[in-house]
Amino acid sequence: MRVVTLSATYGTAGSVIGPAVAGRLGVPFVDRAIPGEVAEVLGCTLEEALARDDRAEHGLSMLLSGVMRLPAVTFGGLDVYLPGATPLPEDFVTHTERVIRRTARERGGVFLGRAAAIVLADHPGALHVRLDAPVARRVLQTATLTGVSEEEARRLVRDADRARTAYVRHFYRADPASATLYHLVLDSTTIPVDTCVEVIVTASTALS
Template sequence: MVTISRQAGAGGDEIARLSAEELGWKLLDNDAAERLLAEKGFPRAEAETFEDKEPGFWHRFSFEKDRYLHFLKMVSYEFACQAGGVILGRGGQILFADVPGVIRVRVMAPLQDRVARVRDASGGDERRVRQDVQRSDNERAAFHRFLFHTNWDSPDLYDLIINTHDISLKTAADLIVKAVSAKEMTGKKREASRRLENLYLAEKAIVAILFEQKLPIRRLEIEWNDGAITLKGTARDRPSIERCQETAASVCSVKRVNNEIRFEPKYVELLGGIQHSTEERMTG
């Protein structure tokens, strides 16, 4: 698995395409991600609102943010389960941070290089192109702050940082392929496969519980441990807790479910799904 984060105009899109071709893997770019999201029931028009940028006013509310994030995780993990792939953007370096054997790549270049590359490709005015490049960088940084509460530029998020100032895009792709083929990475395939399947099934169950069945479970989490799953969160009625357990067990194909969801009847739903406890509203 490879995730690629890129500054605008640094050549990351082309590097992702070349890397996927050399490895014989599929590429999950923005168009492919939106298509998969639509197939799962998340409309393309809504997905475009979150496309590597901070969303508009209404989509900033907790329910819309959580809905998009869980659908994004589900399609990303499902894609990754298919024997390798290259994921471009969409916070892949964060979604796969705990998956062994994943190469998280950052593609960057000096601003002037990036402006020149975009200008040569589009033929636009340099001043306008510079503004567009900087705006794109700012939007991607805002996307990561909003969804993941992290600094997009932090080197701690990446295993390999490539500056395309003096390195060709083909050479950059070759570096990624070589990193993927390294012995310390190839030896983690079985562990990575198991981890990815668990992540995918957990997110699939969360989507089914919260957004398909619309069960009133707050802060729902599903954790795996030795073939069993643990459910955590709070609910306003006991039947919802039981249905949550049944759905999770069915989707994750497990017999052992540790249900730690707490019964807390005193909360209300606002704005179609943003939930606040009575105590939170009194103190907030």
């Protein structure tokens, strides 16, 4: 079973490239399934989890206000309200890691975000990929793909970068931009999306 992790900065088409790679490799694209499982275990609604998923800019911005907020608790890229509960954020991150590891072991998959390259660093045959590009090109691509103004696109990119970096640094004491975490680093604002998919599929096949 093939495993690919994608660390994608905002504006690099991770949510497009991920499913395409998964389809080519014949494995699940693992993104929304993670908050679904975590929400079920923790007793919050799926709607709450999905509404605050770490791939959404409105959820990411909340990470910047601090990881120990209560009763809103940040975990595994999610921000969920748990009435009357005061669990530690680290508990939720630990559970998210378990979901990722179990899914990789049992089904394989393409995992988007949630520090999966670190969580699955020792998984046999896993390919770890970083999608990144200069801010100016990511802003332009965000504006083009979403139809928002360049000013709004710049805000989305800035807030997402800060939030995702803060999350990885806090819980894993690592820099998500470090090339040492990945086998491949691709600029998907310059290299066409289809070509990025082909490169990732070829590299994953070579590792298995």
